[in-house]
Structures are given as structure tokens and as C-alpha cells.
Amino acid sequence: MACDDVLGRDGAPIAWADAKLAAALSQLELALDGQPLPIDSPWLAAAFVQRHEDPEQALDAMERTASWRETSGAMEARRKISEDPQLRFLDFPFGQEVLKYLPQCEGGLATDQRNLPYAIRCPGLADANGLFSSITEDDLLLFQIYLNEWRLYQLEGHARSTGHFCGILIVQDMFAPEGLLNAWRKQGKKAGVMRKVTSMMDEHYPGIMEEVLLVNAPWALHALMKVIAPLLPPRIVRKIQFIPMDQTPTRLKEKIGPEHLPTFLGGEADNQSFVAARAALAGMPQLFLKAGGTEERSLVLEASDHAACSVAVEGGLDIMLDCRFEGQDGTIEEVFAANRIKDKGFSFMAIKGGQLILRFDNTYSWVKPKSIQYELAKLPEEAAPETGKVDEETEEADVA
Known part of the structure; x- marks a missing residue:
């Protein structure tokens, strides 16, 4: 079943x-006439061959990465991780600062x-402002190098x-207790760092990210991706999938x-075995609506302002939802009529x-309260749609 062994400089087959894949690597080695591959990792060599059908292009990409690895700290990171495979985030350079301000986990459970x-x-x-008051962008890039070398070790x-x-x-868990749009406004000025990290991964660690699942994704994320996607390499954008809360x-x-x-x-x-900061917020809805109850939430808008709204009911339940706009001149416009929805x-x-007003109505339910995650906020100007009103997909209710 397995094919020819491929050896890296460390001699690990x-x-x-x-x-x-095995044949393409063997062909590349033959073309080198007995010389070793320029890259020290057999997995990375395979990744470059997977990306480039032309052997010469694959070899050129490997040589650029081999040079980068010598000067970036990647070789030193690989050596340390190979010597101590038990190294984890907190052991990486600036790991404590990164985990404090960018909640995450990987491996273990x-x-x-x-x-x-x-x-x-x-x-x-995330708190990007807090992070970069403690470390520099170069420090974060070094942490990312260690993280990707650790990933490379696992994949090998x-x-x-x-x-x-x-x-x-x-x-990527997109839950944001203050709303995703508010979080973006706080972090958006640091988006250039994301470009550096993803460009480094795309160029020097091809294939290391298999899929990027944006889970618990509110509708507002589609609008923000209009801003985010141009900052990312196209190959990484193609790996991204949106997955709403109920799915x-x-x-x-x-x-x-x-x-x-x-x-x-x-x-x-x-x-608690995963991300402590996220665990502390688990089960805390933004709106808890008692059986038989109603609630309204509103957003003040000026002319030409764009608003985005996302609503998702937890536990597979539903809620009656309608929306209206009350102008400062006393006029009332129905944005959409009452309908039972899950999201x-x-x-x-x-x-x-005027004011954009959401009305949550649970009067039809005599027994079940509803936990609702929602966001109602102004879109950043750069993320605003070209058209006025856009109604996205709604999953209709099928439970009482």
C-alpha cells in the first residue's frame, strides 16, 4: 500500500x-542527481510538491523557504521541538502573553x-490592543513560527x-459576548498583523491548515468577510467554511x-479543559426570554447608516420575530412581518x-423559555452592502 520512502535531512522516512505523491517526490529527487532536497522536513517537501505540479516550481519554492527557515528562527524552533516534543503554547516564545489576549487551545484533549x-x-x-501593549508584531510572528513547527512535528x-x-x-469560534461587529471595531486596526501571519503560513507552511471552520457564525460575519477576505491569501480563503450556530x-x-x-x-x-475564557461565558445568552414573554431591542440610525442583525435561538428552539423602522418623523415601516424562526x-x-426595532415574542410558548444570541449593530462603512436591505436565509421553525 505504501510507496517509496522519502528522506529528509534528519533521516526520518x-x-x-x-x-x-510518492512518485512525484522520487522524480524530484532523481532530478537533483543525489543531492538532498533543500528543505529539512519531508512533510513540507510533500506539501510543496502537492501545491506545484511543475517540479521546478516546487523546487524553487522549497529553496525560498529553506533560506527563510535559516533566518526566521524556524530551524531553531524545529530543533527545540524535536528535542522536547512535550513543548506546548506556554513554552513557546511569548506564549503566555498570546494566550492571555488571544484565547485559544490546540492539542491535548x-x-x-x-x-x-x-x-x-x-x-x-481577543484583545489585540492589550496584546500589542505587551509584545510586538515580530514577537507574535515568532510565536506563530513555533506553533507551526509544532504542528509540522505532529503532521510528520x-x-x-x-x-x-x-x-x-x-x-474559529465566532461567539462574541459584545457582538462580533463591536469586536471588529476594537480589533480591526490590527488586521495587518493577520495578513503577515497568513501570508507566512501560505508561503512557508503550505497545506498545514486543512480546513478553517467559522462556527457559531452570525450573519454579520458575511459582511465582515468583505473586508477580511482581501487581506488573506486566496488559497486560505478557499479553505474557509461558515457554520451557523444551529449546525x-x-x-x-x-x-x-x-x-x-x-x-x-x-x-x-x-x-475548562479547553479555553477557560470561553468556558466562563458558555451558557450565558444575550437575551433570556421567559415563556409567555416579549422583549424589544432597538438601534438608533442616521440616514444612510447600514445595520446588520443576526439572531439564533439556542437548543434547537424557535422564537417569533418581527422588525420595524420608526422614523424620527413619526412614520413606521415594516421591515419584515412576525415569523417563527430558529435563526x-x-x-x-x-x-x-430613526430606530430599527426587533421584537422577540414568546407568548405562544406557555412552558419553554428561550435563550437567544443576537447582534444588532451598525456595519462598518467598508463592510456595508451596496443595496439597501438584504434578507438572508432563515431556517423556519418546526418545533413548538
Whole structure:
């Protein structure tokens, strides 16, 4: 089943199960006439061959990365991780600062069905301003180098034991207690750092991110991606998938056993074993509506302001929702009529000053209270849609 062994400079073999990949690597080695591959990692060599059909292009990319690895600190990171495979985030340079301000976890209990570590990131809880008051952008890049060398070590071990080439699953939990749009306004000025990190990964660690799942994703995220996507390499954008709150548990359990998934992502594992900052917020809805109750939430808008709204009811339940706009001149416009929904997202452009008002109605339920995650906020100007009002998909209710 496995094909020819491919040796890196460290002499560690990987017997690739993919015959086409093994043949391409063998052809590349023959072209080098006995000279070793320029890259020190056999997994990375395979990644470059996977990306470039032309052997010369693959070799050129490897040589650029080999030069970068010598000067960036990647070789030193690889040496330290190889000497001590038990190194974790807190042991990486600036790991304590990064974990304090950018809540995340990877590995340990967070392993997928392939027994590979997977990552949980919580961008809605991030404090970029706090982070860069403690460390520099270069410091963060060095941390990311160590993290990717650690990932590379795990993937090489998996490839040696199975023969399979694969990458790391990245789970981005988009829950934001203050609203995703508010979080973006706070962090958006630091978006240039994200560009540096993702460009480094795309150029020097190809294939290391297999999928990026944006889970618990509110509708407003679609608008923000209009701003974010141009900052990312196209190959990384193609890996991104949006997964709304009601689909998050099911989609993640396709890849991760429930015992390795925290309850805040729909699993069965203790939240504290993953991301403590996120665990502290698990089960805290933004709106708790008693059985038989109603609530309204409003947003003041000026003419030409765009608003975005996302609503999701927890636990597979539903809520009656309607929306109206009350102009400062006393006029009332129905944005949409009352309808029972599990989730809904839309945008609205005000043609005059007034208030956009959401009405949550649970009077039809005599027994069940509802826990509701919602966001109602102005869109940043650069993320505003070209049209006035856009109604996105709504999953209709089928439970009482």
C-alpha cells in the first residue's frame, strides 16, 4: 500500500500511501542527481510538491523557504521541538502573553478523529490592543513560527505512522459576548498583523491548515468577510467554511469525537479543559426570554447608516420575530412581518433618521423559555452592502 520512502535531512522516512505523491517526490529527487532536497522536513517537501505540479516550481519554492527557515528562527524552533516534543503554547516564545489576549487551545484533549491535534480560536474574545501593549508584531510572528513547527512535528509523526498527507483542522469560534461587529471595531486596526501571519503560513507552511471552520457564525460575519477576505491569501480563503450556530454541533461531530469537543461547541467534554475564557461565558445568552414573554431591542440610525442583525435561538428552539423602522418623523415601516424562526440574518439601510426595532415574542410558548444570541449593530462603512436591505436565509421553525 505504501510507496517509496522519502528522506529528509534528519533521516526520518515517510512511506507515502499516495502513489502519485510518492512518485512525484522520487522524480524530484532523481532530478537533483543525489543531492538532498533543500528543505529539512519531508512533510513540507510533500506539501510543496502537492501545491506545484511543475517540479521546478516546487523546487524553487522549497529553496525560498529553506533560506527563510535559516533566518526566521524556524530551524531553531524545529530543533527545540524535536528535542522536547512535550513543548506546548506556554513554552513557546511569548506564549503566555498570546494566550492571555488571544484565547485559544490546540492539542491535548483537543484531538480529532484522526488522533491529530485540532485548534480552537476565539477571535470574538481577543484583545489585540492589550496584546500589542505587551509584545510586538515580530514577537507574535515568532510565536506563530513555533506553533507551526509544532504542528509540522505532529503532521510528520502522523504521516510516518499512517502514510497519509493531511493538515490541521482550525475551528474559529465566532461567539462574541459584545457582538462580533463591536469586536471588529476594537480589533480591526490590527488586521495587518493577520495578513503577515497568513501570508507566512501560505508561503512557508503550505497545506498545514486543512480546513478553517467559522462556527457559531452570525450573519454579520458575511459582511465582515468583505473586508477580511482581501487581506488573506486566496488559497486560505478557499479553505474557509461558515457554520451557523444551529449546525455547529453536528458539523464538528463529523470530524471530532464528542468526548474531545467542549460543550460550548456541542460536545460532551468539560469546557475548562479547553479555553477557560470561553468556558466562563458558555451558557450565558444575550437575551433570556421567559415563556409567555416579549422583549424589544432597538438601534438608533442616521440616514444612510447600514445595520446588520443576526439572531439564533439556542437548543434547537424557535422564537417569533418581527422588525420595524420608526422614523424620527413619526412614520413606521415594516421591515419584515412576525415569523417563527430558529435563526435569521439581514441588513438594513436607513433612508432617514430613526430606530430599527426587533421584537422577540414568546407568548405562544406557555412552558419553554428561550435563550437567544443576537447582534444588532451598525456595519462598518467598508463592510456595508451596496443595496439597501438584504434578507438572508432563515431556517423556519418546526418545533413548538
